[in-house]
Amino acid sequence: MPAGPSTSSRSFSVGAQAVVQLRDIAVWALTSRGCDLARRISADLGATLFLPEKFAAPDEQPFQLFSSAFPKNFFRFRHHVCVAASGIVVRCVGPLLRDKTTDPGVVVLDQEGRHAVSLVGGHLGGANDMARKVARLTGGQAVITTATDTAGLPALDLLARERGLVADHPERFAPLAAALLDGEIVQVLDTEDYFWSRLREMGHGDMFERVPDVEAWQADRPGLWVSWRRPPAQPGEPAVLGLHPRRLVAGLGCHRGVSEASIIAFVRDVFDKNGLALASLTALGTVQARAAETGLRSAATALGVDVAFFSSEQLQTVRTPNPSEAAARLVGTKSVCEAAALLLARTDTLVVAKTKGVELTLAVALRYDSNGLREYE
Template identity: 30%
Template sequence: MTKANAVVAITKHGTAIARRLQERMPDVDVYYPEKFAKGDEHARGITAFSGSVVAHVPSLFRTYSGLIGIFSLGAMVRLIAPLLKDKKTDPGVVVIDDRAENVISVLSGHLGGANDLTREVAKALGARPIITTASDVGQTLAVDLLGRAYGWEIANFDKVTQVSAAVVNEERVHIVQEAGERDWWTYDQPMPSHLRRFDNMADAMKEPFDAALVITPRLLSAEEAAAFLENGVLYRPKVIVLGIGCNRGTSEREIEDVVDATLRAANLSPQSVRNVATIDVKGDEPGLIAFCEKNGLPLVTYPAEELNAVEIPNPSETVYKFVGAYGVSEPAARLSSGATEWVVEKVRSGNVTVSVCLTPDSAKPVLGVSR
């Protein structure tokens, strides 16, 4: 595997289509029977296989993000049926007919990307894309994809199916967005009237609704969860920036404990953390690196002169003596987030200091040097 998607053909016509697709889509690996080999397969990076395609599909299904078969829909269904596990992990599967007239999204249309892949393949071949997902056909909100392009996480995926049904059946759905990118509605047409946006839960509670989409970094109260999540999906937008300072040799466990306690006290979810920021001399701190890697968080660093340019409420001569900056966690959080104030100015516990900011616009780039 060298590309994201695998194209598999089993007929003479299919082989020609696969070769054409390789020329027009750089992100595909091509596989077809060796009896249709042209002699240039090695030069083009094409795999000519022996035996039946049945022996090869399981490996391709597990290895690639997308699987494109140039054979019938029924044949693909039979091939992949024993391999299916979960819509969150199964790859996107697409089929193309033997004359490249139709491109059909078969499996994992949303999370696996099959619908987008279908459109891309159809455009490359001048074919007709066939997509049957209700939200795509109706040009309405796809519950399982909302905010995915921005890195939002769904905290309660078990509610996606029932809330998706409410959306496509045009039931009253309230969208409560307290943070995160606001430009997620991408259709040219206005949002349907049964979908209503609110900036806070208090306003949303004033109108009756059947289902809800909640976009917030906050930890919900029991009352809020009961009202909005019984038939609602909770999204965690990436809007929290952690400024972290620590002594040399501080363990990953100590950093994590202080961060967890700080976020919990601030009523914020760790799922909404976007990145960690610190001073450049701490960019190689093993414990801090381990914390970021464990939690999948980018680490952004700033030189002392940039940190000193930020006016902070708790400057420290002691910190300046050791690292040349009057503060680390506070100015680093401000710089990286683009915020004008702190949610948490500074918490110091043991060898760790933590400051917390919320991004005013989480589409802004993370400044500084990324590790």
């Protein structure tokens, strides 16, 4: 196998601000008595401690107004534990909430430590687990109100993240949970067992029915479609959720000056026509001669994928089904998109062979390793 490509990593951003690194836990208090409890919790959790100026020691983070300090630091931490009245926290946190898949978890605790309330981000934000952890530290009671937890049902959003699966419509976690709460049996298509065995290990197998193949899938029932292929169209939009492993890579050939919009539209079109889940795309690959194309790099960022660049010599070593003499004259290799896809996937089989568009070509392959581009870095 030839030496790997150069890669560029995508950055994570919240709104317009790029976040380089999130800290883990912030602990807040407002009263003198609350500060004593917050110091104990912060020490046990290894957290950053925020206290009012009049109570803060030199090694603690002072603030004048909670209503201004909390919003300023909200997205700098994964978890917030507030020893404060729930009302003031609710008023501060409400305008900050954007998306439950990225919002930090917030726990509110009374100054006696009797109740640790999971306020925001119970599952994906980790607030439920944090409330339990804080309650153990204070000898109090964790207050969890998410219906799946109180009913002993699986948190599908957390489990999907644990298994490295991307939801095509995250808003459908809620109707699926509602179906489970109503006692419906949810069908699961999972031919490669990304999800099913874990459900059974957790003791939830009797709430689900595994369907063996696409032909057995019932379009009018709630279900989990776990595959790198796209689920079929659903009449009436029932509670059907696609969970997709990030295993598809795409090789791209493009003319100079091609726009971000053209690339994104072409990729979407090829994936749609071939029944592939765009959420499973993890990387784009192309020839090094296109490394300066801003449209390509911005398209990769917009799609949420990495981009890798191969030298012409690397690409030329790969046998492909559709070589091109024109490509050889232009960039020094008979194949760009197919060769790049095969190199990225470390395979010799394409899921989608070279597809031509205006100024663009695309090929798709399925990778079998679990590391993506990390092998090349």
